[in-house]
Amino acid sequence: MTPRKVYLDNSATTQVDRKVLEAMLPYFSEEYGNPNSLHAWGREARKGVDNARSQVAQLIGAEPKEVIFTGGGSEADNLAIKGAAWALKDKGKHIITSSIEHHALLDTVKWLGKNGYDYTVLPVDETGMADPKELEAAIRPDTILTSIMYANNEIGTIEPVAELGEVCRRHGVLFHTDGVQATGHIKIDVKELPIDMMTMAAHKMYGPKGVGALYVRKGIKLIPVIHGGGQEFGVRSGTENTPGLIGFGMAAELAANRLASGEIDNEIRLRDRLIGGLTERIPEITLTGHRTKRLPYHASICVKYVEGEGMLLLMDAAGIGVSSGSACTSGSLEPSYVLLALGLDHPTAHGSVRMTLSKDTNDEDIDYVLEKFPPIVEKLRYLSPFYKKNQ
């Protein structure tokens, strides 16, 4: 019998769905035309790109013309923030964001801060929630843009985007949200929400890596980050990644079907089995993020007296893929800035483990994790000088 393998790092990336792969394949070799060419080859590719744009638009209730394809989530975050900041520079130069944003967002805002702009970083509460009242208090006459994520990648908390966006709308401030973790996993309808721009990434929803999009509400002007041939309505130049966009489109269509089918309820059930099972079996662990307002596939905990990296490595040896904090910060000894922003102390934050389920995770996978993880924690605690001291 081959040993069981359980991948629980779907917030880092997901497996490309077989149907997505099959949709992409012809666009590498048969339909290889440049979508900007006028001949038959080009027209076929253009048809594919247009269809993909409609599929992505439909998933979030947008118009196709409101979807700008990019080379991934980081690029879409950069385009939203730099593009809007540059376009509105005569109106004001103040930007508001939160302390738990992805680096693609936070570092872009900080870079603008070194280049003539000013910014405010809003705190979050112990569950990772930003407060609409604090947002309102931070708005100044020169505030042009607010960016607060839809759902956090490390702790799974879903932000009150409707309320946050409403505050921005009332004050005439643009509202961007990084929707990479949420898109395709929870229902989002930009027609019903006061969202002006939203970032998406295909590889977090069973599509290919290096492909993303920025939803931009009709009428909003952005200065391009990438200049050139004027593709993507003049906002993002470069020959389209046709196979990638086809894959993103198919991933969006499949996600829309899943969201309509109620499959999400099963994902939530498995997530809660995992969280409940771990809490029952392991003393002194804390769920990080909000208990209920969290992504359906997301479980994140802090285990006292042990290091996240140790747990990750022993879990890996048991055939289970998890992450300790954020994939981008692993390798550094500093605990995650997101966990510190919740008010956790350093020793607790060091013991963080994130387990993120996929649409294909099943009860046997959860059983396996609940069997393997508690003894790993026990073993590491036995070795930990902090643990012994406290017993």
Ligand SMILES: *Cc1c(COP(=O)(O)O)cnc(C)c1O
């Ligand atoms: C993964 C992620 C990104 C970056 O997207 P890439 O496609 O990997 O560049 C941005 N924001 C959040 C919240 C993410 O989880």
